[in-house]
Amino acid sequence: MDLLRFTTAGSVDDGKSTLIGRLLYDSKSIFEDQLEAIEETSKRRGDGHVDLALLTDGLKAEREQGITIDVAYRYFATPKRKFIIADTPGHIQYTRNMVTGASTANLAIILVDARKGVIEQTKRHSFIANLLRIQHVVVAVNKMDLVDYSQEVYEQIVKDYQEFASRLDNIVDITPIPISALNGDNVVDKSTNMPWFQGPSLLYHLEHVYVGGEENHVDARFPVQWVIRPQSDEWHDFRGYAGRVAGGVFKPGDEISVLPSGFTSRVKSIHTANGNLDEAFAPQSVTLTLTDEIDISRGDMIVKKNNPPTISQDIEAMICWFSNKPMASRAKLLLRHTSREMQAIVSEVKYLVDINTLHKIEGAGTFAMNDIGRISLRTAQPVIHDSYRRNRQTGSFILIDPGSNETVAAGMII
Template sequence: MVDLITAKSNQYAEVEKFDSNSYLNMELLRFTTAGSVDDGKSTLIGRLLYDSKSIFEDQYEAVKATSEKRGEQYVNLALLTDGLKAEREQGITIDVAYRYFSTPKRKFIIADTPGHIQYTRNMVTGASTANLAIILIDARHGVVEQTRRHSIIASLLGIPHIAVCINKMDMVDYNQEVFEKIIEDYRDFATRLKTKDIHFIPVSALLGDNIVHRSENMKWYEGVTLLYLLETIHIASDINHIDLRFPVQYVIRPYSDEFHDYRGYAGRIASGVIRPGDKITVLPSGFTSKVKQVELDGKVLNEAFAPLSVTVLLEDDIDISRGDMLVRENNLPRQSQDIEAMVCWMSDKPLQLNGKYALKHTTKDVRAVIKEIKYKLDINSLHRITDAPCIGMNDIGRISLRTTAPICCDAYTKNRDTGSFILIDEGSNVTVGACMVID
C-alpha cells in the first residue's frame, strides 16, 4: 500500500496558533473541477485538501482501510469525494459533490463534477456559481477532446478565470518542452473562448509538485503554485458593481404595533450598489421612488452591494411584490417577452419545439413557449449543427422563446444573476433546462 500523502507536505498542520482574527479578512472563492479518477482529478483535490489540513485523520484512515480492503495499490482519494454508495461501488463520480477547505487567506468551495460527456449537465451545474475552473491536462496526452469540452463549458457558463493544470509532469520527466507545447496548443484553441484570464501550471498531483509547494523538479518554471494562485487571484472585480439590480424576494410586513406601517423589500442584490437617497425605478410597473433606508436585522447600512442580502425601505407606498425589480432610472435592464438564450438540457425527454415550460428567472415565475431551436452546439468543437437540431439530455443549443409576461434581464455575459433562468417541466416539476440570455 502506497501512502499518497507524506507528512512533510502537511504544511498547514504545523501552523502553531490559528490567528482567530484573520478570518475577518478571508474571501470566498468557488471553483470547479471536472474529470474522472484517471485524470488525476481526485488526487489533485485530495492533495489540496490534505496539504491544507482539511482531510481529517478518521476520514483518511477510513479511506485507507477501504482501499486496502479492495486490494488497491494506492490510497484511493476518490473515495473521499465520491459519497454515494453507487459511486463508491462503480468507482465513478455521478453527481456534483461540494468540498470545503480553507487556508489563512481564503475559504474555498470546490464543486467536484464528473468529466464524461454524459454528465455535461452536472458540469454545468458546478460551473454555474464558480469563480474559477481548474482544467486538468494529462502531460502525456496533451490537449484532447475532454480538455476542449471542459474549457468550452467554463467559458459558456461565464467563469472568469481558468487554471490549466498540466498534470503528471513526473511521467514526462518534468520536461519543459512538453509543457510549452501544450500551452501553445491550448492557446490556439482558446482564442475561441470568452474567458480571458487563463493560467498554466505544470504539476504532479500525485507527488505534490507545484500544488502547495514549489517543485524541486521543475526549476525552469517561474510561475506560482496552484494553491498560491487560488489564494491570490483577484476576484473582487468579478462581481458587477455598476448596474443596480435588486430583485424583490419577499415583502416584510410585521403587523405589530411598534412597526405598524413598516414595509420592507427583502432581497439579495444581484449587482450594483444601493444607498439611501438613490432614485429608483420599479419594474415592470415603472413607478419611481427614493430609497429611504437600507438595513438588515434592524441595523441601518450606509450602502449595500452585491451579493449581500438586505431589506430596502422606500419613501413612497407603491405596489411592489415578489418578482419585481428595483433598478436605477437611467440604467434599465432589457424588458421583453421574446428571449434568445443558450440552453443546457437536463432531462431524458428532449426539448420540445412549441413546448410550454415554467420559467424561473431571479425571483419571478412565468411560463414560456419554445419558438425556435436555432442550432445545437458540438461542445467538443463549438461547431454549430443547424440541420434539424434536436436538443436532448446534456446537449447545449441556442433557442428563442416567448414568455407570458416580460422579464427584466441582462445578457449573461454582463450579469450572471439576471442573465440566467431555468425551465421546469410542468408535469413532473423537475428542472429540465439551464438557460443563459444572449446579447
C-alpha cells in the same frame, strides 16, 4: 476574508478528485477520522496508496467504478481565503452536472493528462467554462510524474491549449501549472522535481487570484424575494423588501423604479441582521425600505431610475438541455428567472453547438440530453433581464417541465 468558488473539470481519470483530496490533505483541511476512513477503504480495495479521491467521491457507484458521477461540493479555508470547490464529472454524459457545478464558479481548474495532452473533453470543458463566463482558468497539467517531469511535454500541451483557447471570447486569464496530484508536486508546495517551472503552486494561485472585478457594480438590480411586514408593536408601520442585490450599488436617497409597474420612489434605508448600511452592493442580502407606499411583491425588480434593464417577452438564449427526454417541438415549459416564474414556449431552435469543433449545427429542431445550443423563447409575461454577458444573475434562468416539475434546462440570455 473573501470567498473563491472554483470548479474542477477534465476527462475521466485525469485526477480531479485526487487533486482536491491532495489540496485538502496538504492544507491540513481534513479531520483525522476522515483520513482514517479513506485509509481503511483504500486498504480494503487493495489500492497501493491512500486514495485521496475518496474524499469527494462519496456515492457508492463512484467508489465502485472509480469515477465521479455527481457534483461534490467541498469547503475549506486558509488564512488568506475561504473556498468552495465543485468537483464535477468528466464523462460526456454528465455534461449537465459540469454546467451546474460551474454556474456559480469564479475560476475553473481544467485538468490535462500529461500523457494524452489536449483532447476533446478538454475543449468541451473549456467551451462550457467560456459559455458560463468563468474568466479565470488554471490549466493543471497533471501526472507529470508519468512523463519524467518533462518540460518539453508540458510546454507543448500549454501551446496546444492556448491555440484552442484563442477561439474563445470570455476567458481572460489562463494560468498553466504542471502538477502531480498523486505526489503533491506544485499542488500546495512547490515541486523540487520541476526546478524549470518558475510559476506559483496551485494553492498560492488560488489564494491570490483577483476575482473582485467580476460583479456588475454599474447596473443596479434588486429582485424582490419577500415583503417583510412584521405588524408588531415595535415595527408597527415597517414595510421592507428583502432580497439579494444582483448588481450595482444602492444607497439611501437613490431614485429607483419598480418594474414591471414603473412606479418610482427613493430608497429610505437599508437593513441587515447586523444593523443598517450606508450602501448595499452585489452579492449582499439586504432589506430595502422606500419613502413611498408602493404595491411591490415577490418577483418585482427594484432598479435605479436612470438605468433600466431590458423588458421583453421574446428571449434569445443559449441553453444546456438536462433532461433524458428530448425537447418537444414548440415545448411549453415554466421559466424561472431571479424570483419570478412564468409560462414560456420554445418558438424556435436556432442551432446546436458541436462542442468539439465549435461549429453550429442548424436545422436540428430539438435538443437531446447534454446538448448545448441557441433557442428563441416567448414568455407569458415580460422578463426583466440583462444579457448573461453583462450580469450572471439577471441573465440566467432555468426551464422546468410543468408536468413532472423536473429542471430540464439551464439558460443564458443573449
